[in-house]
Amino acid sequence: MNDVCIILFGAAGFDKAAQGLAGAGRRLAVELGGSLRAVVVGEGAQALAPEVARVADEVTVADQPGLAEYQPETCLTALAELCGTRRPRAVLLAGDTYSQETAPRLAHRLGGSAAGDCVEVRVAPGGMVRVSRQVYGGKAQAVLELKRSPAVVWLRARSFTPAPARAEAGAVTRAALNVRPDTRARVVERGREESGEARLEEARVIVSGGRGIGGPEPFESELKPLAELLGAQLAASRAACDAGWVPPTWQVGQTGKKVTPELYLAVAITGASQHMAGISEAKTIAAINTDPDAPIFKHCRFGIVEDYRKVVPLLREKLSALMK
Ligand SMILES: Cc1cc2nc3c(=O)[nH]c(=O)nc-3n(C[C@H](O)[C@H](O)[C@H](O)COP(=O)(O)OP(=O)(O)OC[C@H]3O[C@@H](n4cnc5c(N)ncnc54)[C@H](O)[C@@H]3O)c2cc1C
Structure with missing residues (x-):
């Protein structure tokens, strides 16, 4: 399949990073000739879905009780199931900590290639997904071609322009998932930053x-x-x-x-x-x-x-x- 799947965490909202993610996803989907699918996971996913549907072709909401609070293993298993079934060519995530943690492990579960902190995602002439990222403190750019499919990539925030809204909103469906809690690695304490400032x-x-x-x-x-x-x-x-x-x-x-x-x-x-x-x-x-x-x-x-x-x-x- 030539589809692109983007993963958004509901709690983050449709912020600039998420909008840039959707923009990068749309451009890649157009290059690949596929569609743009979004998986919105965790607390706040349902509320976020209509906004995401304005820019994506399909939105899958995964907010089952076991996923409401982010637990890395449970979330990873659910995402592997949701992304894997349709065999997308690329799975894109934003640059927040959940995404950074999830991306390489998801790539491993799906048998794909992983890359992080990317400022460009394109299709190379040979058809592989090609990404760029800065190295040596921004003095040089590394260009990587990701051999395995799907290419699972997390993107640097604010490096991508948002996707334009579509005339017709994409379909929103709730994921049919049987979430099995996996507590091999577990978040044991959660603290919220006091400041209400933007990221x-x-x-x-x-x-x-x-x-x-x-x-x-x-x-x-x-x-x-x-x-x-x-x-x-x-x-x-x-x-x-x-x-x-x-x-x-x-x-x-x-x-x-x-x-x-x-x-x-x-x-x-x-x-x-x-x-x-x-x-x-x-x-x-x-x-x-x-x-x-x-x-x-x-x-x-x-x-x-x-x-x-x-x-x-x-x-x-x-x-x-x-x-x-
Ligand atoms: C694997 C690895 C990862 C790292 N990741 C990061 C990272 O993500 N982010 C990061 O920041 N560092 C990182 N570091 C650490 C990095 O190498 C530096 O040690 C660190 O950035 C130094 O911080 P600093 O400039 O605040 O302190 P210092 O190096 O101690 O510099 C303090 C500066 O303040 C100046 N100064 C002192 N007094 C005054 C004054 N009154 N008025 C004006 N100027 C004054 C001094 O001239 C000096 O230039 C990492 C290191 C490693 C090995």
């Missing part, structure tokens, strides 16, 4: 702090007010997260979030390659650092060599004046 991957402006900030207090007293003025979200380097100054969910980089803002302001961040791997798609990078030789200055468009404790209050003052 970091979708932020247009980010103010990010590193180890040079010196502790948790300046994130609150210096960076937060600056972020509020800029309408920005806060983020951090791994060093600041590992120190316990800010939540681990703020981490940007190779082992953290990949972000694509219009402006990324790196404050007291050295610019290690692992950090840069998370911001290679930022449109504009600006940096404040006391060390003129800090690697971040090789990557940024605007840089200030100075103690952030002098610069940040000045920036706040100027921005406040501009906004009056």
Whole structure:
């Protein structure tokens, strides 16, 4: 079959990442000459289905009690059953943690090939699914052709344009599944982030702090007010997260979030390659650092060599004046 199947987790809603996922799925389906099918799984799936049906040909809702709360093994078995029966050529997922965790394992279950963090998905001249992803902190692009079918790929958020709405909505059906709980690996505790802010991957402006900030207090007293003025979200380097100054969910980089803002302001961040791997798609990078030789200055468009404790209050003052 030349169909493309996209997988969405109901709890995430039809956010920009999901819309981009549907866009990538539609374009690939057109290239393959197949249709675009969506599987919406877990809590919130039923509510999400009509929105997804505006851009997909078919939507399957899988929100049985055993799937309402994400449990990795149970969810994987259900998805393997739902995606496997129709033998799609490609299965695409977004870049959230559930998707990143699910994609390679789903590829294994379906006997397919897996690739992650992709910024392009096309059909190669020979008919194989071809993906691109950034390597070496965005200095180069790796192009991979996925030999086995289906190609199971998770995509970097905000790297794909949304799919246009269709004149006629796709059919929505509820999955006929006999969900068997599998507790070999089990989520034992769940915590919700306090802030009601949008996801970091979708932020247009980010103010990010590193180890040079010196502790948790300046994130609150210096960076937060600056972020509020800029309408920005806060983020951090791994060093600041590992120190316990800010939540681990703020981490940007190779082992953290990949972000694509219009402006990324790196404050007291050295610019290690692992950090840069998370911001290679930022449109504009600006940096404040006391060390003129800090690697971040090789990557940024605007840089200030100075103690952030002098610069940040000045920036706040100027921005406040501009906004009056
Ligand atoms: C496998 C692996 C994966 C990794 N993944 C990630 C990742 O996902 N994300 C990530 O960030 N890192 C990651 N790292 C860690 C990475 O290598 C760096 O150690 C880390 O990014 C350093 O964080 P930092 O720049 O905040 O700290 P530092 O390297 O300690 O730099 C602090 C900077 O602050 C500056 N500074 C100090 N005081 C001030 C001041 N008052 N005003 C202005 N500037 C000041 C200093 O000049 C310095 O440049 C990973 C490492 C490995 C090995």
